[in-house]
Amino acid sequence: MTIRSQLLKGILDACVMAIVEEQAIYGYELSQKLQKAGLPDISDGTIYPVLLRLQKNGFIRSEMRPSDSGPNRKYYFLTDNGTEELERIAKEWMLIASPVSNLLKRGENNAKHKTINQ
Amino acid sequence: MTIRSQLLKGILDACVMAIVEEQAIYGYELSQKLQKAGLPDISDGTIYPVLLRLQKNGFIRSEMRPSDSGPNRKYYFLTDNGTEELERIAKEWMLIASPVSNLLKRGENNAKHKTINQ
DNA sequence: AAACGCTATCTTGTATTACAAAGTAATGGG
DNA sequence: CCCATTACTTTGTAATACAAGATAGCGTTT
Numbered sequence: 001m002t003i004r005s006q007l008l009k010g011i012l013d014a015c016v017m018a019i020v021e022e023q024a025i026y027g028y029e030l031s032q033k034l035q036k037a038g039l040p041d042i043s044d045g046t047i048y049p050v051l052l053r054l055q056k057n058g059f060i061r062s063e064m065r066p067s068d069s070g071p072n073r074k075y076y077f078l079t080d081n082g083t084e085e086l087e088r089i090a091k092e093w094m095l096i097a098s099p100v101s102n103l104l105k106r107g108e109n110n111a112k113h114k115t116i117n118q
Numbered sequence: 119m120t121i122r123s124q125l126l127k128g129i130l131d132a133c134v135m136a137i138v139e140e141q142a143i144y145g146y147e148l149s150q151k152l153q154k155a156g157l158p159d160i161s162d163g164t165i166y167p168v169l170l171r172l173q174k175n176g177f178i179r180s181e182m183r184p185s186d187s188g189p190n191r192k193y194y195f196l197t198d199n200g201t202e203e204l205e206r207i208a209k210e211w212m213l214i215a216s217p218v219s220n221l222l223k224r225g226e227n228n229a230k231h232k233t234i235n236q
Numbered sequence: 237a238a239a240c241g242c243t244a245t246c247t248t249g250t251a252t253t254a255c256a257a258a259g260t261a262a263t264g265g266g
Numbered sequence: 267c268c269c270a271t272t273a274c275t276t277t278g279t280a281a282t283a284c285a286a287g288a289t290a291g292c293g294t295t296t
Contacts, residue, residue, distance in 0.1 A: 006128020038217025070243040071291040099156025188272040189262035
């Protein structure tokens with residue numbers, strides 16, 4: 001498993017909900033949106049389970065619609081519960097991301113750090 | 119499992135390494151450092167497995183030292199491999215954290231977003 | 237029509253890891 | 267001697283990103 005996989009844990013659901021909130025979207029298009037948003041190479045084997053999970057939990061709902069070119073598409077919409085959940089996760093994210101980013105900046109020049117214990 | 123648990127996945131190792139890089143430290147003290155850094159309530163059931171994993175992978179090494187009050191302490195140091203790994207994870211973190219934060223900002227006012235599909 | 241490529245979705249299995257829970261052990265104070 | 271505190275370890279569980287594979291509709295080319 002890659003580092004990236006681990007970093008995405010838990011936050012991918014919120015990313016998907018954030019995109020669905022902006023506009024109703026179907027799975028295949030979603031992976032392209034994620035790519036544009038700066039999260040490339042999220043495979044459909046990842047995305048569809050996320051969508052199913054979100055729907056099962058009542059955070060999104062779906063609606064089949066025909067396509068001009070190709071098989072039917074399942075469009076997803078954010079529910080009210082989904083909006084609440086998204087807000088909750090977004091808050092938690094900020095709470096975690098901020099201190100982590102600070103820690104990982106590591107004071108720019110680490111050669112300086114020679115503590116008593118070293 | 120909480121949202122927070124998921125968000126911490128994969129990044130906790132790097133946080134621990136970042137702290138160990140600053141100064142040699144033992145497990146018990148580490149949880150207090152994490153607290154101060156803005157990551158409270160990381161239990162020892164989480165921290166010690168992290169330390170064991172990092173050591174097994176050669177990213178940190180340890181050294182027993184007597185304590186003035188209580189049992190001996192196992193101090194941890196970052197290895198050269200650890201420094202490299204930390205840098206790798208830090209880069210990946212920035213790559214993920216930035217687009218995620220953007221997505222989760224959700225354009226401040228979402229009431230406006232009424233697309234054709236809604 | 238047969239073959240192909242693209243669009244689109246779903247399912248199964250695996251590896252990883254935060255955390256709870258429980259246990260072990262050393263020290264010093266009462 | 268008991269107990270609190272410090273300090274470390276082990277075991278088990280739940281959650282989830284992803285690979286891999288299966289299914290199927292549509293248009294274009296052969």
